[in-house]
Amino acid sequence: MxxxxxxxxxxxxxxxxxxxxxxxxxxxxxxxxxxxxxxxxxxxxxxxxxxxxxxxxxxxxxxxxxxxxxxxxxxxxxxxxxxxxxxxxxxxxxxxxxxxxxxxxxxxxxxxxxxxxxxxxxxxxxxxxxxxxxxxxxxxxxxxxxxxxxxxxxxxxxxxxxxxxxxxxxxxxxxxxxxxxxxxxxxxxxxxxxxxxxxxxxxxxxxxxxxxxxxxxxxxxxxxxxxxxxxxxxxxxxxxxxxxxxxxxxxxxxxxxxxxxxxxxxxxxxxxxxxxxxxxxxxxxxxxxxxxxxxLNNLAGIRNEVAVVLTGLDIEAKAELFKQQFTDALPARPAELEWTLVRHDRPDAPTEEQASAILHCVARDTDPQKVGRPFANTAVELALASFPGFTLTAPPGNGSPYGIFExxxxxxxxxxxxxxxxxxxxxxIPPSPLRAKPIIDDDDPAADTTVDFGPVTQLPLGTIAGARSGDKGGSANVGVWVRTDEQYQWLDSFLSTDKIAELLPEAADLTIHRYRLPNLRAINFVIEDILGRGVAENVRFDPQAKGLGEWLRSRHVPIPERFID
Structure with missing residues (x-):
């Protein structure tokens, strides 16, 4: 056999x-x-x-x-x-x-x-x-x-x-x-x-x-x-x-x-x-x-986006000026208008790109006329009548259908x-005769330990911890693991849901679940609704949360010096 x-x-x-x-x-x-x-x-x-x-x-x-x-x-x-x-x-x-x-x-x-x-x-x-x-x-x-x-x-x-x-x-x-x-x-x-x-x-x-x-x-x-x-x-x-x-x-x-x-x-x-x-x-x-x-997937409507480059001084004031001018000039107001200012800029930057930020405006509506070419053209028409240094990251488009998953x-x-x-x-093929009402796993709180791990040094969490993250519909998971039993004992006591909310501010107002997997020396977190209504709908910088774990690993935390090689 x-x-x-x-x-x-x-x-x-x-x-x-x-x-x-x-x-x-x-x-x-x-x-x-x-x-x-x-x-x-x-x-x-x-x-x-x-x-x-x-x-x-x-x-x-x-x-x-x-x-x-x-x-x-x-x-x-x-x-x-x-x-x-x-x-x-x-x-x-x-x-x-x-x-x-x-x-x-x-x-x-x-x-x-x-x-x-x-x-x-x-x-x-x-x-x-x-x-x-x-x-x-x-x-x-x-x-x-x-x-x-x-x-x-x-x-x-x-x-x-x-x-x-x-x-x-x-x-x-x-x-x-x-x-x-x-x-x-x-x-x-x-x-x-x-x-x-x-x-x-x-x-x-x-x-x-x-x-x-x-x-x-x-x-x-x-x-x-x-x-x-x-x-x-x-x-x-x-x-x-x-x-x-x-x-x-x-x-x-x-x-x-x-x-x-x-x-x-x-x-x-x-x-x-x-x-x-x-x-x-x-x-x-x-x-x-x-x-x-x-x-379940549904076609939810049409989505379009404009993104303008803001360079140099007064970034926030330039962003507010464009938002006001653009909103007032729109021929028809879309059902959803979402603004995001991404600050890539730094003071006294050695290159123009490092001196610039990007202002994104995403529109969604079931009516293509409200989010189509007239929407995008509105931004173009402001090119010579708005903040200094105005430029777009891409030419205007007609928008595209988007869907939602649930x-x-x-x-x-x-x-x-x-x-x-x-x-x-x-x-x-009949279903399994053993089927039963599923047992729902309870959240695991952080371990309450009195162990003194000694002196600590502020370093990225990823100095000792690995992570893997991904999308689950509108939610995301972040699994964090370490390599030794002692490191896991520390991780289990340190990395609570409150700490995740502190290290990942985007999750601060969201529901976070915590699950312990000691055989893998791992803790898994599920952050509800961080991806909105799924990858096809949201315009988050990382729409499938593939980099969420690496962001977490980059955050500086007090790591016991005994774990540092």
Whole structure:
């Protein structure tokens, strides 16, 4: 019986390195190759594609990758599993069959569907969104693989399900194998974002041989334990740090909910087994939640922006003058008008750019006339009649549509999780019989310790702490970790929600949740509503909060001198 399978990943998002599929297929042994092409913003992009052409709605990049690599995958016996089907997995499956016939490759194609709830959204209490897609589990993929599929394409499944499905097929897991499934969920979460597990977006990147990073592989065992690695000779590294960072990416509390099992992030143990080999063990699984999360995207209106450069003296006075003149001159007032002054300037600057600030004005409205060319032209017309040194960062434009994301939830019994096997037979995949009302993790307060850590020195928090941050709809998470037990004891007592609000003033008036993950020597913070209504709507400087953790690491705090090398 199979005791270990090698599952590699070749895509972390729609737009990731095109050549990674071929690199993974030729770089060493694999049993399965996965690819994650979907994100909240991607679903909106695909939704707009489908509005223009109903035959689209899938990630076209994957079809081009298969033109170059389908024969290679079949020859090597590597089964390919991707969520590139997006809003139209059937359409992508048809295109793949046509491609296989053109290439004269005997490839068996299956697809998983049923996640698209847009036609039923109103009856399910989800409103009338542009897209409505439930996050499905991995057992439809399992069925397709067991029926001989060479390629399985899906719609909106959970990212970790790309790994759960192959593992469940290889090891014959049932819905009752909660601990092994949880282990696959954890391994899938580590490899789902590609090179982020091998050194990409890593706080201590100067310690990693950067360059052309290799993509990650999970060597999964029957009991759900795994080893995260990469093909020999590829760039980057797999270390306790890179794996810890990825485990903290876009998570909430200790419970990581998935349709097939709830994985306990606070149960896992990490061990550096050797160079570029990190073992993950002791994953604990609990019953999956009763409801499935649903990704909802709506077209909200039209957005336009003007940005003017303010140089030299009297920056704030120049900004106020332009705001008043521009607002008074607008032919029609948009529903939303948002101003942001970004101060790049410094006194006695050695370059003009360093002497300048940028004033942004963002307008939103459902009426394109209020935010279109007349809006932008209003700024241009003030060019010779406003503050000294007036200039725009870009010519006027017509504005563009924007969307908003929000999560919904629906009972898994109401979602028809379907798999269409290579022979064309379609089966319904029932939800887990173990489903239960989810246990909501309580916030963890900072530890109350009387330990004296000795003299301190004001230094950036990142001197000793790593971080990884990302978007969760309108919220953001920031996971912070350190390398020793003593450092974690200090971090747990020092880094409270009040301290986060102090170090990140943008979060000062927002709700902040705190979760302790001692096995990872980590604390995860979730900051509600810092991203407004999601990446497609907000115009925050960092709309997906990818740099939020690095901002936190740059803030100066009193670090015990005993921790400083």
């Amino acid at each position: 199979t005791e270990m399978v090698r599952i590699g990943n070749a895509s972390g998002f729609y737009g990731d390195r095109f050549g990674a599929v071929q690199e993974m297929l030729t770089g060493g042994e694999l049993d399965y190759l996965t690819g994650d092409y979907l994100a909240e913003l991607t679903m909106l992009i695909l939704g707009r594609d489908r509005m223009k052409d109903p035959s689209l709605g899938y990630a076209k990049t994957f079809l081009r990758q298969m033109r170059e690599n389908l024969a290679l995958a079949v020859d090597r016996g590597v089964q390919v599993v991707v969520n590139a089907g997006g809003l139209n997995p059937h359409g992508l499956a048809v295109a793949l069959r046509e491609l296989a016939a053109e290439l004269k490759v005997d490839a068996r194609i299956a697809f998983v569907s049923g996640d698209d709830l847009s036609s039923r959204a109103a009856e399910l209490g989800l409103g009338s969104p542009l897209t409505a897609n439930a996050y499905l589990g991995g057992f439809g993929i399992k069925n397709a693989l067991l029926h001989g599929a060479d390629v399985v394409v899906t719609g909106r499944i959970t990212d970790a399900s790309l790994t759960v499905g192959p593992a469940a097929a290889a090891f014959g897991w049932t819905e009752r194998d909660l601990d092994p499934i949880a282990g696959a969920v954890i391994a899938g979460h580590v490899i789902e974002c590609g090179a982020q597990a091998t050194g990409g977006n890593y706080s201590f990147f100067t310690e990693i041989p950067m360059g052309h990073l290799g993509f990650p592989i999970a060597e999964l065992h029957r009991d759900g334990s795994s080893v995260i690695t990469k093909h020999e000779g590829t760039g980057g590294a797999v270390t306790l740090g890179t794996v810890t960072s990825q485990l903290l990416y876009e998570v909430r509390g200790p419970r990581y909910y998935n349709p097939d099992a709830t994985a306990r992030l606070d149960s896992v143990q990490l061990t550096q087994e050797g160079p570029d080999r990190v073992a993950i063990s002791r994953a604990t699984g609990e019953a999956p939640p009763t409801d499935l999360k649903v990704s 999560p919904g939830y629906v009972d898994a019994e109401l979602v028809e999780h379907r798999v269409t096997q290579p022979d064309g037979l379609t089966l319904l």
